[in-house]
Amino acid sequence: MFRFLDPYRIHRHRKQIHVLRSSLALALTYTVITVFALPHSAWALVSTLMVMGNLPHIGGVLDKGAQRLLGTLLGAVLGLLLLCIPSPPPLLIPAATLAAIALAIHATFSSRFGYSSLIFGITLVMVVGDGNHDIAIALWRSFNVLIGTVIGITVTAVFLPQKATDQMRFLIADNLDKLSRLYHAHTNDKRYDDDDVQYMLKKITSQLVKQRGLIDAVHQEGRLKRGALSETLSLERRMISTVELLLETHWATRDGHDIIEHLEGLREEQYLLTTSLSTLAYQVKTGQNIDLRAKAFSLDTHAERAMGARSQSGRPLFSPAGYLWLNRELGRQTNAMITFLSNMQRLPSQRLQRRAKRHYLLSEEKPLPLPERDDQR
Template identity: 55%
Template sequence: MLLGRLRDPFINHRHRRLFHVLRVSLALAITFAIIQVLPFEHSGWALVSTAMVMGNLPHIGGVLDKGRQRLAGTILGATLGLALIMLHLPPWGIYLGALLGIAACTWVVFPGRQAYSGLMFSVSLLLVIGDGNQAFSVALWRATDVLLGTLVGIAATVLFLPQKATDLMRFMLADCLDGMAQLYHAHTSATSAPDLDTRNLLKSTSRLLVKQRGLSDAIHREGRLNRTDVDELISYQRRMLSTIELLLETHWTTREGHSCINAMKGLREQQHTLARGLGTLALKVRTGQSIDFSITPFVLQPFAELAMSARGKDERVLFSPSGYLWLNRELARLAIATAERLGRLERLPSKRLHNRAQRRGLLRTTPYDNKEGNQDGNSPH
């Protein structure tokens, strides 16, 4: 029963820092036990490797990617180092061979995503050759220690209360969509909660976007989403957030623009419908459901004549109502595109997450299902 609760993705997400500390501690304890029981020489390198491969990466995808690069770099670097030692070259010959190997490796990994693998190639090679007079057995033991520590770190991450980067992406995506729903709902409702700090919420939502981008490689390594999927989702979120920020930060310069927007009957209802759509989308992502619903498009035709005919006291045409309507339509268009993109990701929904959400009673309506919506016609502008 306790193990089942600990495997709950919602609990895992909420306590991911604690679980990561436990994983690192367990991995180091296992590595220490192995080097105490078995006659490993230079065994301190095994502990160092365990700590380095886990590092500050709590999720499976990150450790698998880093571990794979570490294993590849270690094996190739150690192999070259052992080969140089077996050739019985003088110290300067070993150093020259190592220098050429590191230069070639640096050239190869420079334009790609394998920089850590290149680093481990260099570290392993230099570790194996030592001062150029390294005994073959010492070099072999050091390479073995690095491999042992790396494998223990990977195993501990995968087997002990594993945390997936894909799950973290789901929660961050849901939180970002929910934050945008709150921001947009506050913007369009004069009766929104007075304690909602839109500026801080905007900053925290922006930080979620930055964190999602950092998960791209780890998610790709887990095999459910690829880098293109993640990049497209982040792009949609970034553009929606920028549009909402424009709505929040734009100040109309004339009273006539205010009055024109307030006179658009049905505008607030469409805005609240869009806010509810964003909230529903966030709920479905957070609870692992299939994205099988459509967000209602924003219809501008009923307001076109009023917007185009709006004029100021000097009889000049007012452009602010048209611009305001365009921003709302653009936000709705991006929300629709995001929902459609999510709906095409067959491997994004999670039965495990959905089942846990049902047990927790999380499959409820979105908090934006009210219909208060500025019935008095007051605009935040």
């Protein structure tokens, strides 16, 4: 019966599960407002739908729900205070409402609590209403917003819950796996379709953007902190740029390519770096402790030949040295990524470890073919 709580299964079918979860939350909200015959109950349904939206994970709904509750409470309190003013001048309440909403709109641009500011303005308008100044209506509207928000948060946390932390793990692991495959194909001089490579690079970039959007939700779940995640994603972005530069490497002459091909031990170092990237991806996705070390490129071994490279005509060649530097940078960045992830004490997950054996752990998309090593052909 615990197969339904499998994090890999939930992640794979997250869209369908979220549709079912949202429908269940709306049905539950409708049942509550119908059984208790709550006045102005449409606001409860709207709140449930707005809180859940397109957020299938707990952290996102908790963050959005907390901001909605905060904005609702502040907006309701201010609205009620305005309505309780005895014998106000004709334009006082509209003017004060407009000024508060203007400040809230300004806060949506300058604060992380932009959604709270927006809900504050909406709630304030909802409470003040069309000028009838009925406090009972204001209280019922605010109460319905709270009911809908609480139901949305509760259903997300209880019914087949998906963690934003798991989604972050899977996205990081999938990007590392794709970088490993692209780098391996490149270093083996494999002929591959440029459209497939561009599609994969576009997918990697898209998933990096998704990771940045998950930072607040992951922080809300209490396992990983914003600062550590931001630094990790910045390093991931630099790794993507380095691999992209390597893929775009072109040789002005055949001489530079031949020098690189005959550097003893270079291909072996590149293969070990590929293995480190794919192993790191596997450990992250399966919730294991990060326990490896990428072999650092030794530029000293190849420096003399690369720096003194010349063409057959005797012209100095600078491209071999630049190519070696890019490989060294990718190795250094990989070790830095290993260090960052190993320092996240709550990144490993026994829950993922227990379920990992039941699942294929590569990306859902068709991967770029991983070529054999030269000595295995």
